[in-house]
Amino acid sequence: MTEMSGDDVDWRHGRAPLYVFHGSDAAHEVGRAAFMKYFSENALGGRRAFFGLKRMEDEVVELGLDLFQAPDGAVGNMTTGGSESIFMAVKACRDWARAQTKITEPFNIVAPYSAHAAFNKAADVMDLEVRRLPTGEGYRADVAAMAAAMDDNTIMLVGSAPCFPHGVIDPIQSLSDLALESDTWLHVDACVGGYVAPFFQRIGRNIPDYDFALPGVRSLSADLHKFGFCPKPASNLFYRFEDDRERGLFHFDQWPNGQFSTATLSGTRAGGAVAAAWAVMHHLGEDGYMAIARQLADLTDAYVDGIEAIDGLYLLAKPDLSIINFAAHGMDIFAVAEAMESHGWLPGLTRNPKGMHAMLSMFHAAGRADYLADLAASATAARSGGTSELKAVY
Numbered sequence: 356m357t358e359m360s361g362d363d364v365d366w367r368h369g370r371a372p373l374y375v376f377h378g379s380d381a382a383h384e385v386g387r388a389a390f391m392k393y394f395s396e397n398a399l400g401g402r403r404a405f406f407g408l409k410r411m412e413d414e415v416v417e418l419g420l421d422l423f424q425a426p427d428g429a430v431g432n433m434t435t436g437g438s439e440s441i442f443m444a445v446k447a448c449r450d451w452a453r454a455q456t457k458i459t460e461p462f463n464i465v466a467p468y469s470a471h472a473a474f475n476k477a478a479d480v481m482d483l484e485v486r487r488l489p490t491g492e493g494y495r496a497d498v499a500a501m502a503a504a505m506d507d508n509t510i511m512l513v514g515s516a517p518c519f520p521h522g523v524i525d526p527i528q529s530l531s532d533l534a535l536e537s538d539t540w541l542h543v544d545a546c547v548g549g550y551v552a553p554f555f556q557r558i559g560r561n562i563p564d565y566d567f568a569l570p571g572v573r574s575l576s577a578d579l580h581k582f583g584f585c586p587k588p589a590s591n592l593f594y595r596f597e598d599d600r601e602r603g604l605f606h607f608d609q610w611p612n613g614q615f616s617t618a619t620l621s622g623t624r625a626g627g628a629v630a631a632a633w634a635v636m637h638h639l640g641e642d643g644y645m646a647i648a649r650q651l652a653d654l655t656d657a658y659v660d661g662i663e664a665i666d667g668l669y670l671l672a673k674p675d676l677s678i679i680n681f682a683a684h685g686m687d688i689f690a691v692a693e694a695m696e697s698h699g700w701l702p703g704l705t706r707n708p709k710g711m712h713a714m715l716s717m718f719h720a721a722g723r724a725d726y727l728a729d730l731a732a733s734a735t736a737a738r739s740g741g742t743s744e745l746k747a748v749y
């Protein structure tokens with residue numbers, strides 16, 4: 356197995372800008388030990404067999420509801436990832452819309468161009484349309500354009516906190532106002548940064564409001580397995596109203612085994628992921644997450660300063676958290692990326708506009724000087740070179 360992975364990107368030393376996240380060595384070990392302790396248990400059986408896991412899941416959800424300022428009566432559950440949380444939110448919303456008389460099929464979802472692809476995945480399965488509108492200032496959602504794109508068939512508005520491509524938080528306050536005025540479901544996709552944003556706020560960074568404190572936010576997804584620093588697969592989906600979670604549930608009893616109910620697309624779920632999320636959250640606590648947030652904020656500033664010190668490179672947007680995207684004047688940024696690849700760095704790429712993208716976690720601390728040195732050399736090579744044939748892939 357080790358031999359099979361011999362050509363893998365050296366992600367442990369920060370050479371992968373996506374897919375993997377790291378908070379602290381201790382949190383990693385705590386998560387791993389808890390996962391292994393519950394390696395065989397199945398979270399599907401939490402209600403009938405694995406009561407400890409059920410309690411852990413409930414407590415993880417409680418911590419999340421508290422963190423995202425959910426009002427009394429709000430509920431949530433764990434899922435296996437951001438895509439599944441989004442899928443279930445869209446399903447709940449669709450079923451809510453079906454029960455309304457003033458919203459008519461075929462249904463559509465109105466989202467910024469920067470929203471995650473998972474909304475289209477969900478829409479594809481459920482035969483919904485997604486209307487993606489160009490982003491506005493600073494690559495944040497253009498709320499006026501979104502409002503203009505809505506019609507009697509619109510069931511959901513989407514805002515990201517932050518969006519994956521640019522790491523900026525959409526104007527959720529304005530989206531919340533729009534959702535209330537139009538009686539539309541607003542889903543906040545806080546999958547990528549949701550679990551660290553509150554701690555950036557607490558260490559004094561300027562984080563715009565994005566959670567249930569805004570009354571139009573009806574559901575919110577936040578991934579534990581990203582900047583919650585918990586092992587995969589683990590995410591949370593939260594609903595402001597208990598009735599909405601009921602809409603998200605799947606119930607079926609026309610088969611030999613009787614009543615079957617799940618809040619997730621998956622049936623069997625790794626018990627280890629539930630136990631690990633519980634353990635990591637309790638291990639880190641508020642102080643632990645704040646300490647990591649402080650390190651990440653400083654690390655991001657250092658990367659941004661280093662990148663902007665290289666002639667021709669500039670940040671497309673000032674990052675709200677630790678997700679960066681930078682572009683180039685006077686050279687093709689994809690040619691820079693191609694040169695970085697030859698130095699052993701997996702480049703994250705975006706298009707419209709072209710950029711180099713990275714989600715910085717503590718994996719990226721030790722390699723910063725090497726990264727910036729290779730980036731400066733790559734920019735020099737690209738300045739005198741041509742364009743690159745690289746394509747943006749996730």
Ligand SMILES: Cc1ncc(COP(=O)(O)O)c(C=O)c1O
Binds near residue numbers: 435438439517545
């Ligand atoms: C903003 C956002 N939403 C949703 C997702 C999907 O999450 P997952 O890959 O866990 O399904 C991601 C993944 O990066 C994301 O960045």
